Amino acid sequence: MSAIRIKSPREIELMRQAGKIAAAARSLARELATPGVTTQEINKKVHEFITKSGAVPSFLNYGGFPASICISVNDEVIHGIPGKRRIQNGDIVSLDVGARYKGFHGDCAGSFIAGEGSQEAKRLIEVTRQSFFEGIKYARQGYRVSDISQAIQEYVESQGFSLVRDFVGHGIGEKLHEAPEVPNFVTPGRRGPRLVQGMTLAIEPMVNAGGVAVRILGDNWTVVTTDGSLSAHYENTVLITDGEPEILTMAEDL
Ligand code: MG
Numbered sequence: 001m002s003a004i005r006i007k008s009p010r011e012i013e014l015m016r017q018a019g020k021i022a023a024a025a026r027s028l029a030r031e032l033a034t035p036g037v038t039t040q041e042i043n044k045k046v047h048e049f050i051t052k053s054g055a056v057p058s059f060l061n062y063g064g065f066p067a068s069i070c071i072s073v074n075d076e077v078i079h080g081i082p083g084k085r086r087i088q089n090g091d092i093v094s095l096d097v098g099a100r101y102k103g104f105h106g107d108c109a110g111s112f113i114a115g116e117g118s119q120e121a122k123r124l125i126e127v128t129r130q131s132f133f134e135g136i137k138y139a140r141q142g143y144r145v146s147d148i149s150q151a152i153q154e155y156v157e158s159q160g161f162s163l164v165r166d167f168v169g170h171g172i173g174e175k176l177h178e179a180p181e182v183p184n185f186v187t188p189g190r191r192g193p194r195l196v197q198g199m200t201l202a203i204e205p206m207v208n209a210g211g212v213a214v215r216i217l218g219d220n221w222t223v224v225t226t227d228g229s230l231s232a233h234y235e236n237t238v239l240i241t242d243g244e245p246e247i248l249t250m251a252e253d254l
Contacts, residue, residue, distance in 0.1 A: 004171055004179045006198035011104060011173065012239060015200055019106035019237050019248030021053045021099040026108050027251045029069055029097060035089040035115045039071040042095075043082035050099050058098030058105050058176050065221065070096040070109075077164055077206050077214055077223040077231040078109075089115035092125065094233040098176060105176045107202045108249035109235035120209060121230060127159045128207040128232040129254075131184075135203055139238050139245035145180055145192025145201075152205050153185045164206035164231075166214055167223065172202045172237055195240050200248070204235030 007015065025046050032042045047068035050057045057068030065079070072080035072094040073087065080094070087093060096109035111125045134155040138147035156163050169182030180193050184205045208214075210229025217224060225231050239246040 002179050004193060004199060005173050006196060007173055007200055008198070012198070014102050014104040015106065015173065015237070015239070016248055018055065018099050018101035018104045019108070021050060021055045021101055022097055022106035022108050022237070023249040023251040023254070024053070025050050025069070025097045025099060026095055026110055026249070027253055029095040030110065030112050030253065033087055033093040033095065033112060033114055035087055037087050039080070039082035039085050039087065042071060043067045043069050046097060053099070055099040055101040058100050058107065062176060068097070072096070072222065072231070072233070074230055075225045075228050077208070077225060078167060078233055079221045079223050081219055081221050087114045090117050090121070092117065092121050092230055092232060094231070096233060096235065103174055105172050106237050106249050107172055107176065107235065108237060109204060109233045110254055111232035111234065124161060124207060124209050124230055125232045127156060127161055128205055129234045131156045131205045131207065132203060132234045132236065135205070136238055136245050136247075139195065139201070139203070139240060141195055141197055141240060141242060143195050145182055145195065146186055146190070148203060149183045149192065150186045156205065156207055162208045162210070162212045164208060164214055165212055167206060169202050169204040169235070172200050197240055197242050199240040201238050201240070202235055203238055204233065206231065206233050
């Protein structure tokens with residue numbers, strides 16, 4: 001992978017604005033994701049919101065992806081394509097959305113329950129969200145990317161869930177996916193790059209209630225758990241500073 005790009009103060013300001021739009025789009029999608037709604041209806045409204053905000057949906061046409069938001073339900077992990085599927089009461093709905101504003105991307109995701117969910121679904125979602133916050137305790141100068149990965153992995157595995165290994169977080173900026181990779185697990189003997197002020201990372205644990213294995217459906221996008229178990233996702237774009245990390249895609253309801 002290419003070198004890690006450190007952002008200038010001007011670039012960081014644009015990323016804050018991109019992050020705000022992406023976060024607001026995620027909040028909108030969350031409000032819309034109620035039983036009876038189709039995923040394409042959510043996509044349409046999110047698309048309109050992003051474009052009216054003066055931004056471009058990061059995912060639309062990215063590698064040929066045909067929509068402005070990924071909506072992955074239940075055993076779908078990531079990259080679900082919006083369509084005619086109607087959300088059911090109790091579904092886990094994972095919403096992943098990105099916005100590019102004046103050349104810079106913000107990327108964020110979250111899993112939510114439509115209507116009334118099971119205890120297992122609620123716990124899976126809460127552990128996934130919390131693992132992000134465990135990880136960013138190490139999103140500080142002096143630590144390494146692998147310290148973030150380790151904190152996420154230890155927490156999730158201590159709760160009896162497993163982390164997807166086939167997909168990872170990433171640097172983000174002028175490109176949606178930049179160096180470095182941000183895995184949600186550690187590889188013995190391999191330490192990630194050192195964190196430096198001005199790095200921007202999309203940290204995104206993908207957590208399965210069952211095994212780690214995933215496969216891609218015939219649409220060539222949708223990633224599902226091989227064992228059919230539930231999955232959840234949580235992501236924010238994070239800026240490394242000289243102190244506390246700054247979450248560029250934070251919203252009050254998340
Ligand atoms: Mg991402």
